[in-house]
Amino acid sequence: MTRYVETVVDQHHIPARDHDLHPSKVGLLDHEERVARDLEMLGYPAANWPAEVRSPEGEPVTDVVVVGAGMNGIAAAAALIFKGVRNVRVLDRNPAGREGPWLSFARMDTLRSPKSLPGPALGVPSLTFRAWYEAAFGKDAWEDLYKIPNAVWVGYLTWLQRVLSLPVEHKTVVREIAPAAGLLRIEIETQRGLDTRLARRVVLATGRGGAGGDRIPEFADRALWPDLAAHTNEAIDFVRLRGKSIAILGGGASAWDNAATALEQGAARVDMYVRRRTLPQINKGRGxxxxxxxxxxxxxxxxxxxxxxxxxxxxxxPPPHETVRRAMHQKGFNIHLGKPVEAAARTGQRVLVHILGEDIPREHDFLIVGTGFHVDAAAIPELGAWSRSVARWRDRYAPPGNLQRPDLGDFPYLGPGFELIERNPGQHPELSQIHLVNHGAALSHGAIASDIPGVNIAAERLATAIVSSLFREDLKAIRHNLEQYDEPELEGTPFFVRAVPRD
Ligand SMILES: Cc1cc2nc3c(=O)[nH]c(=O)nc-3n(C[C@H](O)[C@H](O)[C@H](O)COP(=O)(O)OP(=O)(O)OC[C@H]3O[C@@H](n4cnc5c(N)ncnc54)[C@H](O)[C@@H]3O)c2cc1C
Structure with missing residues (x-):
């Protein structure tokens, strides 16, 4: 049995957040040989085939820069490299092992999804989460595992980066992407300072909030930040909140995770305000x-x-049942269903929460906003003002009255390979060289570009689209290479001729 074992679903204790990882080195070494053999048998990665491109000034150009080395960035880069697009770089603002939300603002102990999902394995059995886990911790441990602890999932993703030799540059922030004479100019910031890269394609695998950022309701006064309020997506110093009274807005999974974390870390009480009278019951996403x-x-x-x-x-x-139990198990947890908050504002060092229909506001020491992420094609941070030229759903489709949802109109209207489309045709064609593989793609492509179940399908679709477009773009050079290709097949047979006469 490992430390990660969870056999009983109906229980309150879930292992702590900071698990020690003690994978079997021998098991993993053997497993890595299996991975190498699997890749060899599949012919992965194919030899590089796109043309070498340089800028008019002679600077080197990367074929594809993937922004984000989380699960979707890993899958995108690997799928491209497998297909012979090997001039790829993956850039992530975080240090190695800290990509994605898992060890920061994902304040649950285990993933919400089932352990049986293959992960970003791209159809290679030895790259699945299960294969890695069994090699690292043993088959019994797999049988005993209930759900995947966050740290274990990070261990797997980190291993994937290593075993696939992905060209990841950590601590590298992409500040801005702009068109540059048929290419894309990428302004980056590293510990060494500012730098520029040129690329033919960019994949934005920038995570759940990557297409618009945190959703903070208008009624939450921005003057509460940073000392009296935080979004669930932000760093929160829970030690500072010991003995305090915390208000939480929203009843989704992250709101519950934050409630549980605050109480586990010593908050005196948590009051969760939920607009609905009952919590959602069915996870239609799973269905x-x-x-x-x-x-x-x-x-x-x-x-x-x-x-x-x-x-x-x-x-x-709905929030996962484990998450609900984790919070309810703590002393000091209070939920207020059917209590819409209409204002949250500062009074000195306290937060006043005004509930619709109540005359007297409720007072708290801190507010945690658990209202999820915003999607707005015009607010993709790396595109700056350029993102206002991206086509949104509202530019392409007018829903009937009963289906009007203003928020959803801001989703980017993506092409079949996740490429951005220009709002006004002919103005910014280079936008189609940028592919958005995050939650912002959900309306155009379904739920394949964020959560684990769709990751392989998204990566495959993306890589196939990029391969096709690079092939079209490079056709002249590729044709030239074909004409130069002269490996003799019949050498050593009586039919070998050095120069083939024209028929
Ligand atoms: C709290 C939470 C819990 C979740 N739990 C589950 C779950 O249990 N099961 C499930 O299937 N899905 C879950 N999801 C949804 C989804 O699986 C995760 O969001 C997952 O992290 C998506 O992977 P990703 O690669 O798209 O993004 P991320 O893992 O977020 O990776 C994006 C990376 O991009 C980097 N980045 C962003 N902008 C820049 C920039 N400008 N320059 C450089 N780097 C940048 C970030 O540093 C980050 O490492 C959860 C999401 C959240 C927010």
Whole structure:
């Protein structure tokens, strides 16, 4: 039995956040040989085939820069490299092992999804989470595992980066992407300072908030930040909140995770304010996690995609039952259902929370806003003002009255390979060289570019699209190479001739 064992679903204790990882080095070494053999048998990675491109000034150009070395960035880079697009760089602002939300603002102990999902394995059995876990911790441990502890998931993703030799540059922030004579100029910041890269394509695998950032309701006064309020997505010093009274806005999974974390860390009480009278009961996202949705969504017309997305979005997902139990188990937890907050403001060093229909505001020491992420094609941070030229759903589709959802109109309207589309045709064609593989793609492509179940399908679709477009772009050079290709097949046979006469 390992430390990660969870055999009983109906229990309160879930292992602590900071697990020690003690994988079997021998098991992993053997396993890595298996990975190498699997890749060899599949012919991965193919030899590099795109043309070498330089800028007019002679600077080197990267074929594809992937921004983000989380799960989707790893899958995108690996899928491209497997297909012979090997001039790829992956840039991530975080240090190695700290990519994504898992060890920062994902304040749950285990992943919410089941352990059985393959992970970003791209169809290679030895790259699946299960294969890695069994090699690292043993088959019994796999049988005993209930859900995947966050730190274990990070261990797996880190291993994938290493075993696939992905060209990841950590502590590298992409500040800005701009068009540059048919290429993309990428302004980056590293510990050495500012620098520029040129690329033919950019993949934005920038995570859940990467297409618009945190959603903070208008009624939450910005003057509460930073000392009296935080979004669940921000760093929160829970030690400072010991003995304090915390208000939490929202009843989704992250709101519950933050409630539990605050109480576990010593908060005196947590009051969770939820607009709904009952929590959502059914996770429709899980009910639609099937190859039909994943592969078929993109073939639907705009009206069908919009209608389905509105249905899924309106339903909202319930928090996982483990998360609910974890918070309820703590002393000091209070939930207020059917209590919409209409204002949250500062009074000195306290937070006043005004509930609709109540005359007297409630007082707290700190506010945690658990209202999720915003998607707005015009607010993709790396594109700056350029992002206002990106086509949104509202530019391409007008839903009927009962299906109007203003927020959803801001989603980017993506092409079949996740490429951005220019709002006004002919103005910014270079936008199509940028592919958005994060939650912002959900309306155009279904739920394949964020959560674990769709990661392989998204990576495959993305890589295939980039391969096709590079091939088209490089056709002249590729044709030239073909004409130069002269490996003799019949040498050593009586039919070998050095120069073939024209028939
Ligand atoms: C709290 C939480 C819990 C979740 N739990 C689950 C779950 O249990 N199961 C599930 O299937 N899904 C879950 N998800 C959804 C999804 O799986 C995760 O969001 C996952 O991290 C998505 O992977 P990603 O590669 O798209 O993004 P991320 O893992 O967020 O990686 C994006 C990376 O991009 C980097 N980055 C962003 N902008 C820049 C920039 N400008 N320059 C350089 N680097 C940049 C970031 O540093 C980050 O490392 C959860 C999401 C959240 C927020």
């Amino acid at each position: 639609s996690a099937s190859p039909g949705y994943f592969y078929g969504w993109g073939s639907l017309d705009d009206a069908e995609r919009w209608s389905l997305f509105v249905y899924l979005n309106d339903a909202q997902a």
